Amino acid sequence: MGLSALLLLPAFCLLSFAVAASGPLPDPANFLVFGPGLDGRRTLPVRYLFVQMRDTAGRQLDDASLPEVDSDALRLELSAAGSEDRRLRYTSEALRLGGGLYVLRYRLHETVHSDASLSVFYFGMPVAQSPYRLSGPLRDEQCNCPQMDLSGWLDYHGCRSFNYSQLEADFARFSGPAGIQMPIVAAEAAKRFDNDGAYAYCRYVIKDNELYRSCFGKHTGFTFMSDPLLLSLLRKFRAPDLDFILNLGDWPLSRLDRLPHLPILSWCGSRHTSDIVLPTYELTEATVSMMDRIYNDLMRTAHDSMRYRWPNRLSRAFFRGRDSNKRRLELVQLSMAKPDLVDARLTNMFFFQHEKSLGDIVKHVPLGDFFKYKYQVSIDGTVAAYRLPFLLAGGSPVLKQDSDYYEHFYRDLEPMKHYVPLREDLGDLEERLAWLRAHDSQAEKIGESGRQFVLNRLMPEQVLCYLGQVLERYGQLLRSPVAVSQSYEHIKQPSDSDCRCDWTGPGVRDEL
Incomplete structure (x- = not known):
């Protein structure tokens, strides 16, 4: 069938064509939609909701049975309630998180001084209970109108x-x-x-x-x-x-x-x-400036990592970073000696003298491409390695060095469930990698548990x-x-000429 013929098919035929060969048929009416983006009063820098894809029997669909879904296939539309013809100013995108789970997120570029209507579509078909009515006002990130203590x-x-x-x-x-x-x-x-x-x-x-x-x-x-x-x-x-x-x-x-x-x-x-x-400035900046000045946030990292399915990832450990800890240099030297075990290189040198045993300084690798590799190594820099949440989000088991330093969530991580512990001197790295290679399904499970920890504990609202x-x-x-x-x-707060704090429409509840 040619492309021109495909374009003439209705949406439900396109959907059937896309998935018929790969497994059960997704049923948009049966999808599960949830998350803070369904509540207009939850003012977040970027509002987001999750979509869990399910089939006609209500069974959760895995990634293998789903086509690649982009912003044209799974999308949202937001309009002022009662004025569906007036398109609001916002930016939105759909991101794939694994296990048939997607996140739809949107950043408002205006304050909506009314209730709003949010519709979710999959290949043009309404999803679940769409459209959803959001109680207004929906205030954008710059609007300075705190309604609650x-x-x-x-x-x-x-x-x-x-x-x-x-x-x-x-x-x-x-x-x-x-x-x-x-x-x-x-x-x-x-x-x-x-x-x-x-x-x-x-x-x-x-x-x-x-x-x-x-x-x-x-x-x-x-x-x-x-x-x-x-x-x-x-x-x-x-x-x-x-x-x-x-x-x-x-x-x-x-x-x-x-x-x-x-x-x-x-x-x-x-x-x-x-x-x-x-929470570190890396994490808070990714929360406040998501879909604005920042590209690498946790949702984006999880999405980008999905380009590399577990069976296709290389069975080597991966590291990129600067020379802010001598253990990083030792890891690079191990990589030079055993490149089939570890791919580790330095991207900058500031603290130590460059020696031949460290190889060449290399260019930065986009974070999403870290997950070409099955195993990620997290080693302290000057303090805790602030990249750890992003490594966990990618679905590869993280080998984390024991450290005196910690971020706000480390106490809630469980070794061999969310990550693989390493001694501070990295002396057990080869042993740990041998175990991971010999227990591939358990390694995949640890990586997925780390990703789920991020999705459950480190999202913007959390x-x-x-x-x-x-x-x-x-x-x-x-x-x-x-x-x-x-x-x-x-x-002082930034100016926002679009913001009014006196709106008292039907969405404003007395207790607020």
Whole structure:
């Protein structure tokens, strides 16, 4: 059948033609659609919903029985309720996550001052209960109209249903009756971190839901990460008045062997420090700037990895990175000696001298192409390897080096379920790889469990939930009054001429 003849077929015939030879027929009316993007009041930088494909009997379809689905085959349409002919300004895409699961996501480029209608189509046919009515207003990411206080926002988004063990451990140190006294914390921080070339941090104040800061250090450029993140949160909920220090550097600051412990917010923690750990700037930036300035987010990585099915991936370990840890150099040297076992190269050298045993410096490899290989190796850089969530998202088992450093979710990872542990010196790497090669189905299962951990625990809503709970717990322990010094800089919200906060249509519920 020629292409011109195919184009004349109705949608249901195209669907039958696409899948008849490969297995059960997908039934769009029987697909399962779920996720925060079905609730207009859940204001996220990018709204998203999941589509699980099923057949006429309600059975979940696997990838082998499905055609490649792109934004033309599985798509959404969003319109103002009652004005279906007015196309709203948004960007959307469909991404494949594995196991017949897809994510449809959309970034609004305007605030919708009404209820909205969301339709999902598969080869032109309505999916499940489509169209869905979304209670308005649907506010875009730049709209500064927080409708709930922080506690209400956490309840509404179901944030309290997640058990964050790192959060509990971090705040346990500061839960005594004295709580957090910021004059004491600030004075102690000024004494300990008085080398402005070595340390960089900001003292942030949130007062009446406005953001202020005063920074210390020569290298405070990372406020370009922290400012937009905090402003984004304050557009979503009314925060309590807060006063806290946020570490702009990679290394956690407050050592356990020095009292008093300081409740400094940091991007990662260690076994030797008492910092309160936030999701890393890599993860928060991928959340706030998804489908905007950032290409590599966790959903995109999971999608890109699907180009490489497990049986076709190469049975070698893979690593790319700079020379920020001597163990990385040792891995590269192993790769040079045993290229059939490991493909490891350096993409940049800054810390160590380049030697012949390290081979050539190579170009960066797109993250999605890491998953040509069955096994990924995660080795610390200067601190925790912030790439770990992205490696887990790709469905290859991750061999993770034991480390003093950790991100906010490491406590919830289970060895040999979500990842394969390695000794710090990598001395058991060859043994671990031999086991993975000999137990291919178990290796595939570990890789898939890692991917599911990401989809269940590290999606944008969960990242924002974690940040919101950090602010709530901190506020509950803060005992000193919150005031804004005249020396503080006021960090203002971006302008959004499209945003109105006075809409009181039928979608606004009394309890909000």
